[in-house]
Amino acid sequence: MRVVVTRPEISAKKTAERLRLLGHDPVLLPLSRAMHHPQAAANALALPHSALIVTSAEALRALEAIGSGLKIDGDIKLFAVGEKTAAAARSTGFSNIHTGSGDGEGLADLIAAKLENPDHPLLYLAGKPRAGSLENRLEELGLPVRVAEIYEMIPIEYRLAEIDELVRTRSPQAALLYSRENAFRFFEIFEQYAASFSETAFLCISARTAEAVPAAFRPHVRIAESPDENALFALL
Structure with a gap:
């Protein structure tokens, strides 16, 4: 075929x-092709956050573009939308990974089940464009989230x-x-x-x-x- x-x-x-x-x-x-914004990623990671969220392996590739300047806290909770994204996170050096079932709303529900009253906002390492369902569901659940657009897809x-x-x-x-x-x-x-x-x-x-x-x-x-x-x- x-x-x-x-x-x-x-x-x-x-x-x-x-x-x-x-x-x-x-x-x-x-x-489309990805355009990475490593400085936006570095700036976002420098601010306090309780956990990371990634919904695409491209976000992990954007982190790798920072190179040796990226200091990864491998023990921080990282929520990945699905197994392929989780695998990319493991390759980047993360170990405390929680894997969703494949969609944004489901991932938000998993986060709510694993995190209760976080001290700092969640950091969503996001791309552009995106559906927005994850942020919307997190807002419904009352979980604070900060979105960092660290890559965009160019036609x-x-x-x-x-x-x-x-x-x-x-x-x-x-x-x-x-x-x-x-x-x-x-x-x-x-x-x-x-x-x-x-x-x-x-x-x-x-x-x-x-x-x-x-x-x-x-x-x-x-x-x-x-x-x-x-x-x-x-x-x-």
């Missing part, structure tokens, strides 16, 4: 290798010839969509090539992502049972 992978390049290469091992033909089409522009080559060689049978913004960007790029995707299955990591798929393609949408790549692969 020819599968379009829309993740940023570092993650996309890992996904492509998994697809090849399963006998699929991956087509890498990263829709990648493609030449018309590159898009033509993708759709004319052989139409993909599936496209992996990882976020609402990811889906919006995909259909923005391929708006004039709708006919080439008439039989493509759009595999969405969440219902929120699926909402960004245009109505004409909704009959071909499949939604992962949980917001992680293993569940997404189960749809292939």
Whole structure:
């Protein structure tokens, strides 16, 4: 099966290798690239905080960009949205990690269960754009949180010839969509090539992502049972 992978390049290469091992033909089409803000991360970490929150491995890569100037307190509580983010945190040097089930609201509930009346705000090492569900749920639960935007995802522009080559060689049978913004960007790029995707299955990591798929393609949408790549692969 020819599968379009829309993740940023570092993650996309890992996904492509998994697809090849399963006998699929991956087509890498990263829709965004990360811009790190190491100084914002360093400034945020210098202020008192009771625990860290990360919802993407990209946040850990942004921390690594600080280099030797980053002094990690490996014993501080770190709340990770899912297992892949937790694994990235372990690689960065954190050890006191609490792992959520894969979505922001669920992670907020886990934090509330593990932390009671923290002395300092939680520090959310966040990216831009993001859904905002985590902060909203923490506010509902009465937990103080400080958000530090330490990276942002910048859209990648493609030449018309590159898009033509993708759709004319052989139409993909599936496209992996990882976020609402990811889906919006995909259909923005391929708006004039709708006919080439008439039989493509759009595999969405969440219902929120699926909402960004245009109505004409909704009959071909499949939604992962949980917001992680293993569940997404189960749809292939």
